[in-house]
Amino acid sequence: MAKEGKHYAKDSEVVEKLENIGKEILKQIESQKNPSYNIPIRTLGNIFFDQKSGTIKLGDKTSDRQFLNVAHSRKFMQTVLVAAEIRKVIEQKATVSIRDLYYALKHTIEGTQENTFEEQSESDPVIEDIEASLDLLREELHLAASAKGIIAGDVQLRDGSDSIDLTKMGSGGWSVPSNVEPENIEFKKVNAEYVLFIEKDAVWRRFNEDQYWKKHKCIILTGRGQPGRGERRLAQRFNKEYDLPLYVLTDADPWGMYIYSVIKQGSISLSYSEEKLATPKAKFLGLTTLDVEKFKIPKEVTIKLNALDVKRLKEMESYEWFQKKEWKHEFSNMKEKAVKLELEALSKKGIRFITEEYVPQKIKNEEFLP
Amino acid sequence: MAKEGKHYAKDSEVVEKLENIGKEILKQIESQKNPSYNIPIRTLGNIFFDQKSGTIKLGDKTSDRQFLNVAHSRKFMQTVLVAAEIRKVIEQKATVSIRDLYYALKHTIEGTQENTFEEQSESDPVIEDIEASLDLLREELHLAASAKGIIAGDVQLRDGSDSIDLTKMGSGGWSVPSNVEPENIEFKKVNAEYVLFIEKDAVWRRFNEDQYWKKHKCIILTGRGQPGRGERRLAQRFNKEYDLPLYVLTDADPWGMYIYSVIKQGSISLSYSEEKLATPKAKFLGLTTLDVEKFKIPKEVTIKLNALDVKRLKEMESYEWFQKKEWKHEFSNMKEKAVKLELEALSKKGIRFITEEYVPQKIKNEEFLP
Numbered sequence: 001m002a003k004e005g006k007h008y009a010k011d012s013e014v015v016e017k018l019e020n021i022g023k024e025i026l027k028q029i030e031s032q033k034n035p036s037y038n039i040p041i042r043t044l045g046n047i048f049f050d051q052k053s054g055t056i057k058l059g060d061k062t063s064d065r066q067f068l069n070v071a072h073s074r075k076f077m078q079t080v081l082v083a084a085e086i087r088k089v090i091e092q093k094a095t096v097s098i099r100d101l102y103y104a105l106k107h108t109i110e111g112t113q114e115n116t117f118e119e120q121s122e123s124d125p126v127i128e129d130i131e132a133s134l135d136l137l138r139e140e141l142h143l144a145a146s147a148k149g150i151i152a153g154d155v156q157l158r159d160g161s162d163s164i165d166l167t168k169m170g171s172g173g174w175s176v177p178s179n180v181e182p183e184n185i186e187f188k189k190v191n192a193e194y195v196l197f198i199e200k201d202a203v204w205r206r207f208n209e210d211q212y213w214k215k216h217k218c219i220i221l222t223g224r225g226q227p228g229r230g231e232r233r234l235a236q237r238f239n240k241e242y243d244l245p246l247y248v249l250t251d252a253d254p255w256g257m258y259i260y261s262v263i264k265q266g267s268i269s270l271s272y273s274e275e276k277l278a279t280p281k282a283k284f285l286g287l288t289t290l291d292v293e294k295f296k297i298p299k300e301v302t303i304k305l306n307a308l309d310v311k312r313l314k315e316m317e318s319y320e321w322f323q324k325k326e327w328k329h330e331f332s333n334m335k336e337k338a339v340k341l342e343l344e345a346l347s348k349k350g351i352r353f354i355t356e357e358y359v360p361q362k363i364k365n366e367e368f369l370p
Numbered sequence: 371m372a373k374e375g376k377h378y379a380k381d382s383e384v385v386e387k388l389e390n391i392g393k394e395i396l397k398q399i400e401s402q403k404n405p406s407y408n409i410p411i412r413t414l415g416n417i418f419f420d421q422k423s424g425t426i427k428l429g430d431k432t433s434d435r436q437f438l439n440v441a442h443s444r445k446f447m448q449t450v451l452v453a454a455e456i457r458k459v460i461e462q463k464a465t466v467s468i469r470d471l472y473y474a475l476k477h478t479i480e481g482t483q484e485n486t487f488e489e490q491s492e493s494d495p496v497i498e499d500i501e502a503s504l505d506l507l508r509e510e511l512h513l514a515a516s517a518k519g520i521i522a523g524d525v526q527l528r529d530g531s532d533s534i535d536l537t538k539m540g541s542g543g544w545s546v547p548s549n550v551e552p553e554n555i556e557f558k559k560v561n562a563e564y565v566l567f568i569e570k571d572a573v574w575r576r577f578n579e580d581q582y583w584k585k586h587k588c589i590i591l592t593g594r595g596q597p598g599r600g601e602r603r604l605a606q607r608f609n610k611e612y613d614l615p616l617y618v619l620t621d622a623d624p625w626g627m628y629i630y631s632v633i634k635q636g637s638i639s640l641s642y643s644e645e646k647l648a649t650p651k652a653k654f655l656g657l658t659t660l661d662v663e664k665f666k667i668p669k670e671v672t673i674k675l676n677a678l679d680v681k682r683l684k685e686m687e688s689y690e691w692f693q694k695k696e697w698k699h700e701f702s703n704m705k706e707k708a709v710k711l712e713l714e715a716l717s718k719k720g721i722r723f724i725t726e727e728y729v730p731q732k733i734k735n736e737e738f739l740p
Contacts, residue, residue, distance in 0.1 A: 103717045177575075347473045
């Protein structure tokens with residue numbers, strides 16, 4: 001039985017919040033005040049790791065964006081334009097990409113040579129401002145994030161009017177949609193003991209071909225590299241609503257560790273919505289460089305760390321949430337041996353070593369990093 | 371009713387072909403000859419555009435790879451190793467990625483300091499040699515290519531023991547597998563009038579959200595940028611087996627044109643198997659820079675060509691298969707106006723302009739480039 005999920009805003013509530021931006025500004029104008037809009041500051045100085053929720057969070061510093069301030073007025077105009085366009089999109093019952101939104105709003109302001117937006121890099125932060133200030137998810141604003149993940153397992157769900165059975169996806173798998181909020185994706189049956197989050201889709205295909213999800217009663221999910229919001233949110237929902245453990249399987253390199261870090265604690269750039277995306281209970285299954293000895297992996301398939309790896313490794317070591325003895329052990333081993341390791345390297349031990357020995361053994365013995 | 375497809379080699383036939391490599395070499399050794407293996411030359415000089423099939427093809431020049439030739443012996447060894455490993459993979463009834471294959475074969479040769487392979491860039495061309503020399507598809511060798519496409523439409527298919535209904539994929543879509551050969555993917559019902567091949571997945575999602583495939587009785591497919599073998603082969607199968615027209619929808623830029631070119635004629639790097647991947651009857655639906663005037667697309671959403679675009683455009687203009695008056699017209703317009711255009715730019719005309727006006731109108735009026 002699913003636990004109660006967080007409440008997600010209805011379209012009408014979102015529209016109301018967006019309209020309130022306009023109403024507030026109108027009120028300011030009518031009382032002859034300088035129109036302004038208050039937004040949370042999203043720079044590093046206002047971001048922290050919240051021990052209680054186990055996620056990265058945005059602090060409570062805010063700033064006023066004022067219309068009658070030469071440094072602010074362009075951004076002020078853009079904020080109002082984006083809010084108005086999102087309202088229009090919601091009323092058309094559509095979902096658009098942030099690139100669509102940029103193009104829809106780009107125009108030359110009448111009587112001037114000036115464009116509302118020059119690049120998408122101008123409209124994206126404005127969207128984030130609105131998300132953060134209204135405490136809404138991008139999905140609630142009907143904006144589609146890129147989603148590239150694939151999933152399979154004994155799960156039945158409803159997506160719009162379609163009943164979808166994730167046991168019957170053949171060799172392809174179900175392509176994870178951009179919006180997996182309960183309003184769009186309703187779980188009907190979740191018959192699994194854990195979720196395995198796999199970094200690479202080529203490795204996911206090995207697990208799918210071997211029907212690992214059926215043999216081991218689990219859900220297999222990949223985000224094809226750094227996962228998108230859809231994949232992370234889906235993993236969070238399985239964890240929160242069904243208490244399913246989430247095990248993360250990545251390369252043994254600083255980039256794999258970072259993918260784990262984002263799945264577990266969240267990312268700095270999305271700090272304002274990480275409580276709704278991250279899965280603090282996630283555990284790191286592997287690979288680790290410590291596995292090389294434990295599983296007698298031939299040295300030939302390890303790769304020397306390069307300068308960029310070493311730099312990135314130092315960054316990982318400095319993160320507050322990696323200050324745990326198990327991680328320190330792994331970091332120091334990686335530095336000492338100066339090697340990294342890809343998931344595919346396990347093929348050296350046999351094509352099915354990863355699905356038949358490595359992963360099952362790690363899970364059975366609960367050999368995880370925290 | 372499906373037309374007869376090309377015959378694809380059974381596992382036993384493939385194993386036999388692989389074993390024959392070894393038997394031939396053994397025979398040479400027994401008769402005290404210098405062991406050698408004959409492979410087609412895959413350089414530009416041996417590649418041509420075949421007017422008859424409408425695809426890029428490999429010529430008939432070959433070269434001998436000899437064991438007792440210092441310049442060849444490493445590659446000779448690698449060829450034999452790869453052939454032997456592929457045989458092993460097939461006998462284990464598995465499919466592996468080319469990265470898996472590289473790692474599986476990488477080892478230090480006993481009594482030396484030398485590795486069989488240093489980088490995957492050494493094993494990949496050897497795989498291509500074997501594909502080309504045995505006239506086999508990568509899929510027939512049980513090697514998985516990366517597949518990142520998504521598909522939806524009124525199609526029922528069988529994939530292993532799963533019956534898959536592509537009308538019931540919700541907002542996600544079915545993730546296209548790496549191997550879509552008739553032995554793996556059997557079409558059970560194809561109720562569509564054409565296939566729409568969309569460059570970008572964000573745009574595909576707009577078509578899927580609007581249930582374009584249902585309203586217009588078609589199949590919508592994306593390869594997320596440059597499509598993989600799976601997506602191209604799937605499009606080819608719908609075209610060959612069901613006579614479905616294939617319409618390609620890309621950005622109006624040299625990169626979009628190249629994607630179309632690969633879907634239609636094939637690529638130089640895969641010349642040896644393009645007859646099995648390309649769809650010469652494909653038609654280019656859009657975007658074109660000529661659409662800017664025709665559809666009154668505001669100038670603000672066009673993008674200036676940069677130096678790289680201009681260079682790439684020159685390359686496109688030089689291709690034999692683009693020597694058609696319609697393309698010359700488009701090329702010269704793109705040069706004259708010096709602009710390009712993204713699919714998302716159509717959002718300027720309204721969120722659903724692309725699904726409700728642009729594409730339907732182009733198809734109705736058959737406004738295609740050849």
